[in-house]
Amino acid sequence: MSALHIKKGATRHSAYNLRPNFSDVQERHTIAVLVENEPGVLARVIGLFSGRGYNIESLTVAEVDHTGHLSRITIVTTGTPQVIEQIKAQLGRIVSVHEVHDLTVEGPSVERELAMLKVVGDGEKRVEALRLADIFRANVVDSTLNSFVFEITGAPDKIDAFADLMRPLGLAEIARTGVAALLRGD
Amino acid sequence: MTREMTGAKMVVQALKDQGVDTVFGYPGGAVLPIYDEIFLQNDIRHILVRHEQGAVHAAEGYARSTGKPGVALVTSGPGATNAVTGLTDALLDSIPIVVLTGQVPTFMIGSDAFQEADTVGITRPCTKHNWLVKETDTLAATIHEAFHVATAGRPGPVLIDIPKDVQFANGEYQPPKPSASHYQPIVKGDMEEITELVAAIETAKKPVFYTGGGVINSGPAASQLLRELVDATGFPITSTLMGLGAYPASGDNWIGMLGMHGLYEANMAMHDCDLMINIGARFDDRITGRIDAFSPNSKKAHIDIDPSSINKVIRVDIPIVGDVAHVLEDILKVWKSRGRKTDSANVAHWQAQISDWRKVNCLAFTQEGKTIKPQHALARLEELTKDHDRYITTEVGQHQMWAAQYLGFEDPNRWMTSGGLGTMGYGFPASIGVQMAHPDALVINVAGEASWLMNMQEMGTATQYRLPVKQFILNNERLGMVRQWQELLHGERYSHSWSEALPDFVKLAEAFGAKGILCSDPADLDDAIMEMINYDGPVIFDCLVEKHENCFPMIPSGKAHNEMLLGEAETQGVIDSKGSVLV
Structure with a gap:
């Protein structure tokens, strides 16, 4: 998964497409988030979605790297392209979040x-x-x-x-x- | 080198190693071990506030006036919950502060113990990050990381919750070292985008710089580079409330603050420009007005260290993620290497257009009769204090907007106001934090009487530490901004927007051992202000002003930049039902 090495919040070439095509169409995206496995990290992610009014269709979480203390959260969400971009950017600014991947964009998955x-x-x-x-x-x-x-x-x-x-x-x-x-x- | 010590001693040692000289706080059961260590040393000054909200706002004032993180120390439960408003304020204005809270011992967490609250749970949405430290061995490293997180990237408040048993227990002290955590925000902007912006600068006919708090947060170099770029290109520059002082108000290209109560010429320039260069601002709703009518014909560039700010509200054409100072340096480098080109003929024409707008003289007012106009009070304050080493804080409301309009800021870090959260009660404790950081400076809190009462208990702090903070209260016996909105939106039904049973502010000052000055006659104003400035100690200045003055210009809710109201005559029925749901 070479895409995992893209640095957080970098440029238009990054996972954060800073020049999105805004439309009103609701899209369904699957987002993978690698997070520090520490107490409260899931609350941070869920609190972001509830606090900013984003949808969660499904959410799974488990530790995937025991030595690196990393958990993988897979979120299926819906929203307009602008909202999806915001979700990814907002996830990216959580301090415990290491990587954000939009599998729907980076796919196929x-x-x-x-x-x-x-x-x-x-x-x-x-x-x-x-x-x-x-x-x-x-x-x-x-x-x-x-x-x-x-x-x-x-x-x-x-x-x-x-x-x-x-x-x-x-x-x-x-x-x-x-x-x-x-x-x-x- | 590591050393074994108690958690409480570690806290003090870590603060010292982070260069902290001042802590604002209030003791309580769950932080007593730390207070014991504070008692045993002399390197860190502890300022005893009178309410925990005051401690956090004071830390904010310290941080904003120095560029260094502010530190507050409070106890568990109510101490922590009282800190929440300050944390949220710092989050919305991106102010680096570190708040330390005591917590009940680890073995009692979850038992509804005395003064227990789920502090990390409560403060998760109002901090940039927070930690509950459960082992003394990790305490020092957590504090060091907290300072890194608070100051790196987009600054913000962080909180460390420290159970009492962790404070008592022994552990290995870890001295600070460069952060090895994965949290290392990118500071350099993308050169392709920067080059595209430079190309846009070279050809723009009607450019405007729109700058914000990000320039201040980026540090003094950012303001310096901004001045260089603005003056070399000759482009007009406006700023948000948060960014005042980054470019001097006396500068040739300054066109004043923009936004809901911004200047006519600034808002018109934003509306009509063909290139908008947003530097460290975030297209806040106070700035944009009606989104679909916001600067319809411009190419928009946005420089911000936080990727989530970009395209959040306004879609931009040239997004640049990076630290303002780094990006400005690169812009200047590229622009110079390409021959320092601008379309100077068209830019001169644009400047002439702005000069025409300026002739509207949107801040004009007439001071006549025996009542002081609030604008006049601020104009006189400006005249009599502008040559001082001056720092201004404000509360929230009309007085805040008038202060932004009538006071001139020549340098960054001189203007501390609650922009994003709009916290009434911010200004007084913030002025205490500023005065602690700058003991010899003239620190003035421009206040309304209603806001000021919200944290008036801090008079005790001001007199205890002999902090000569000047509380310049524009007293209209009204919640002026609320009243203004009720007049515009709610059929002049002034529901609960007046201040009844106000104290006698002069006697109040005297009761706290400070000086009170009452001024109600325009003829006495200058002398009274001079008396305030020259008094060596805290002053409450009760300036009785015109009660029904409204704040103009104003972009009404749901309107565009070119639909500003300039005065009373234009206010009837201007806000439609769609606009009236906005705040």
């Missing part, structure tokens, strides 16, 4: 999300749920005589599609991790 779905039912519905799970390459991670817990990984819309199919078959509960994303290639 791959996005994956993990979900667990509890489906309760018996008879034909139970058989149908299992068959659909197979088609979607979902795994059964827990089973009782009248329920399954499926584990499924994929792009968010694949999970949406699977959840929609499970709903009439007895979908009782769903837990989603939110999106993790990486740029394609080296």
Whole structure:
């Protein structure tokens, strides 16, 4: 991921496109933020979004570099191009933030999300749920005589599609991790 | 070399090693170990304020008048929450201050202990960065890093929360060393963009420099380079409230402050220019007025050290991220190497146009009768103090705008006002901070009576430390700016905008052991001002002024730069429903 070496806040060649094309179209962007893994850092990022009125569609965070004390936050957000540029610039000025990458701009990227779905039912519905799970390459991670817990990984819309199919078959509960994303290639 | 010592001693040692000579503070249970260490040394002066908000504003005044970070020390809980307004003020005006707060011991955090507050949580959105230190071994390095963060890049307030057990425990003291943290903002601008700006300078017919607090924050070299560039190009220059003094008010190319209460010629120049060079300003809503009518025909360049300032409000054509002094140096270098070209014929024509606008004489007023006009009071203050080694602070409101209009600033760091947050109660404690940094200077807080009362408890501080701060109160017995907006926007229904039950300011001064001067007759004004200047000690100057004077020029909310109101006759029904929701 060579793009990771771009310096924070540099020039028009940087991740901060200082000459954006302003339009009113709402865009969906996936932003990866490398942060110092320290107490309160997530609150800083979330506080920025709530304080300035930006959207968060999904947000995931975990430590990715134990020795460097770095965590990676992946945020899916929507906004006009001007708002997206502001989000990146505002993230960049948080002192604990090391790097900001707009994977939607720097892409192509791959996005994956993990979900667990509890489906309760018996008879034909139970058989149908299992068959659909197979088609979607979902795994059964827990089973009782009248329920399954499926584990499924994929792009968010694949999970949406699977959840929609499970709903009439007895979908009782769903837990989603939110999106993790990486740029394609080296 | 490392040394073992207590956390409390470390705090004092780290402050000394950072070159701190003055700390503004107020003790309490959770900072007693640090106060004990302060008691045992003589290198750092501690100024006991009367309220923690005063400590932070005093630190701001110290910082803005010296360019060095200001330091405040307060206790946990209410001490920390009282500091919040000052922190937010410093954040919006990009003032470097370091606030140290005590905290309940680590093992009691989260237990709703006495005087416990989630200080880092509360102050996260109103600091540039903050830290809760849980181990004494990391305390010294954290303090050093805090000074680095407060001053590097776009300056701002930082806070370090120090639990009491961390103050008592022993640890290894780390002396300061150049910051190795990843936080190293870029100071050099992109040469391609700089060259593009120079090309624009060479061909501009109607250029204007629009400068802001970033020039002051960048340091004295930035102001020096700005003066060189402005005078070499002969381009007119205006400034925001925050940037006054970077270019001298007596300079040939100065066209006055711009913005909501800026000068006619400055706002007209902004509206009609073909090249706008924004240096260290941020297109604040007080400056732009109506966004879609803001300087419609200009190419805009923006120099700012904070990338988030660029394209936040106004889309610019030439963005330059960098420190003002570094970028100005490069602009001058490139411009000179390309032959120091400007379109001087057209620029002269433009200057003539600005001179015509100046003839409107938008600050004209008539002083007649037995009542002092506030503008007259400031004009006389200017005349009688301009040759002094003078520093001005202000509170917030009409008096603040009049001070910006009628006082002239020849140098940076001489003008301390709450620009972004608009904090009533800022000016008095700020004047204390300024006077501490400049003991022999003439420090005047231009105030309104309502703002001044918000932090009047600091009279105790002023008299205790014999600080000869002059409180120049333009007393109209009104919240003048609120009243002005109610007149313009709310059908002259003056809801709660007058000051009833005011104290007798002369007796108030005497009660604190200071001098009080009352002046209500224009004929006495000069003598009274001279008496204030010549008195060696704090003075409350109660200047009774015209009660219903409004502040002009004014760009009404939702209007463009060329739709300024110049006086009372033009005020009826000028703000439409869209404008009335703006502040």
